[in-house]
Amino acid sequence: MRINPSILAADFVNMQSELGRIADADFAHVDVMDNHFVPNLTFGPQMVGRIQETSPVPLDVHLMISDPERWAPEYAELGAASVTFHIEAATEPVWLARRLREIGARAGVAVKPGTPIEPLFEILDEFDQVLIMTVEPGFGGQSFMPETMPKLAALAREVRRRGSAAWLQVDGGITESTIVQAAEAGADTFVAGSSVFGAEHPGLAIARLREAARAHAHTH
Ligand code: DX5
Numbered sequence: 001m002r003i004n005p006s007i008l009a010a011d012f013v014n015m016q017s018e019l020g021r022i023a024d025a026d027f028a029h030v031d032v033m034d035n036h037f038v039p040n041l042t043f044g045p046q047m048v049g050r051i052q053e054t055s056p057v058p059l060d061v062h063l064m065i066s067d068p069e070r071w072a073p074e075y076a077e078l079g080a081a082s083v084t085f086h087i088e089a090a091t092e093p094v095w096l097a098r099r100l101r102e103i104g105a106r107a108g109v110a111v112k113p114g115t116p117i118e119p120l121f122e123i124l125d126e127f128d129q130v131l132i133m134t135v136e137p138g139f140g141g142q143s144f145m146p147e148t149m150p151k152l153a154a155l156a157r158e159v160r161r162r163g164s165a166a167w168l169q170v171d172g173g174i175t176e177s178t179i180v181q182a183a184e185a186g187a188d189t190f191v192a193g194s195s196v197f198g199a200e201h202p203g204l205a206i207a208r209l210r211e212a213a214r215a216h217a218h219t220h
Pocket residue numbers: 006008009029031062135136137138139140141142171172173174191192193194195
C-alpha cells in the first residue's frame with residue numbers, strides 16, 4: 001500500500017520544507033498541468049527538476065498535458081521514478097510507454113472519470129501503473145467520485161487475470177474514509193493532496209491513510 005502525497009496542495013513558495021513534511025511517503029506526486037488539457041497551470045520541467053533534486057522521496061509525475069509524446073520523456077530524463085500521461089491526450093501510447101521505460105522510469109497511464117478502461121486492457125502489459133482519476137483532473141480539494149469504483153474493480157480483475165504486476169493508483173478526494181472504498185475495489189497506490197498537506201502532522205496523516213488502506217486491502 002503506497003501513499004503518494006500530491007504537492008499541488010503544498011505551499012509552493014516553501015517547497016523544500018513542504019517536501020520535508022512528507023519524508024514518510026512512498027512517492028511525492030507531482031501534478032503537471034498545461035492550461036490546455038486541463039483548465040489550470042502548475043509547473044514544468046525546470047521546476048520539477050529542482051523538486052527532483054530536493055525531494056526526500058522519489059517523484060511520481062502525473063502529466064495532465066496535451067501532446068505527452070513531446071513532453072513526457074523529459075520528465076523521465078530528469079529522474080522521475082514514474083511518469084504517467086493521460087490516454088485521452090496520447091496519440092502513440094505504446095510508443096510513449098516504451099520510451100519512458102527505456103529511459104528508466106515506470107510508465108503510467110491515466111484515465112479521466114468518464115473514460116472507459118476496457119480499451120486499455122490489450123495494452124496493459126506496456127504499463128507499470130494505471131491511474132484511475134477519482135475526480136475530474138485539474139484541481140485539488142474536490143470530492144471523491146464513488147461512481148469510478150466499478151471501473152477500478154474491473155481493472156483489478158483484468159490485472160489479476162493477466163498476472164500483471166501493474167500498480168493500481170487512485171487520485172482525487174482521497175481521505176481516511178474514501179480510501180476504504182478504493183482499497184476494497186483493488187487500488188494499491190493512493191494519491192492524497194489536501195488530506196495530507198492540510199493535516200497538522202502530515203507524517204501521521206500518511207500513516208493513518210496507509211493503515212486504513214491495509215485494513216481494507218482487496219484480497220482474492
Ligand atoms: C487533480 C490532481 C490530484 C490532486 C489531488 O487534478 O491530479 O493529484 O492534487 O488532490 P486532493 O487529494 O486534494 O483531491
